[in-house]
Each structure stands twice: as structure tokens, then as C-alpha cells.
Amino acid sequence: MIEAELRLLANALQDVSNQRFVLLSETCIPLFNFSTIYSYLINSTQSYVQAYDKSGPAARGRYKHRLGPNITLHDWRKGSQWFEMDRELAIKVMSDQRYFLSFKGACLKSACYADEHYLPTWMNMNAGQRNSNRSITWVNWSKGGCHPAKYDRIHITAEFFEEVKELEDLSL
DSSP states (O other): OHHHHHHHHHHHHTSTTOOEEEEOOTTOBOSSOHHHHHHHHHTOSOBBOOOBOOOSTTTGGGOOGGGTTTSOTTTOOBOOSOEEEEHHHHHHHHHOOHHHHHHHHHHSSSOOOGGGTHHHHHHHHHTGGGBOSSOSSBOOOTTOSSSOOOOOTTTOOHHHHHHHHHHHTOOO
16 A cells, blocks of 8 residues: 555656645545645645554554564654645655655555555655644544545535534544
8 A cells, every 4th residue: 555655646647747645545534625725835844644643452562573673662653644844844754764764664464554654654754744634624533434425426515524624623
């Protein structure tokens, strides 16, 4: 999964006019219109990758000691595979071999869920204050399971957006 994401990023980097890079899923719901989000991202000095430290089997419990010495449990982070980053960080991610190879070696034979850990861990270790440590979209994980809730177009109404904005206390 990481290799596919990196291929997408590498192809997007070939167009020098691309300054921001966004990877979303069909379950990511933008809470503002395109022009608002575009303006916000183009003028932002931050990138948007969730990277949190959480105990339990779905986060710290996935850490593999084979990741060391490059990546320690202290460095290990979890987040979604969806991201937004600027060109400078995208180039640095694409240049990474050290952490990528650690993940590739450690996760080859075991369920490491690298797509939920590689980029959050890399950002934690290399991006510092440049990462906002949050997503630019809303995803509903409240139904449990390994995939977020999906919504049909009949569910997506103005009232739905207002409820989510209030729930998340969002403003741009």
C-alpha cells in the first residue's frame, strides 16, 4: 500500500505546478467547498497528516522491534493513510530510503498496517512543527471495524454538514 501511495506522489511531483498533494478515500468528506479548501491549503504553512501516539493493539501494539534501530517505539505513530502535504515535504518523503526500507523489511511477513503508520511515523520524526497533526477531511469511525462509514448522496445534505462541523468544532 505504501509503495502505491509513493508512486502516486512521485507521478504528481513530476508536474512542477503542483504545490500541494492530497490523498483521500471515498469516505473522506470535505466540510467546505473546493475554493475554500484550495485557498486554505495554498496559503497554509502546515501539512495535514494525523500522527498520534496511542497505546493498545491497534497502535503501539503493531510496533515491530525489527524496525529498530531506525524507528523506536517512542517514534512510532498511527494515523490514517490519507494526507495533505506541500511540495517540499513530498520531495523529502520521496527521498526517504532509511525509514521506508525499515518498514518494508519489518512489515514484509507480518501485519504491520504500514499504510497507517509509515507516513505518521515519518512526519513525527522528520517534519516537526510543519505538520498540523490533523486531517483536512472528516471521516466517521464511530461504527467500529477496520473501515470508516460510507455515505450515499441522499445522506449528504446541508444539515449533515452543519452537524459534522458542530460536532468537530471546525472552522477555517
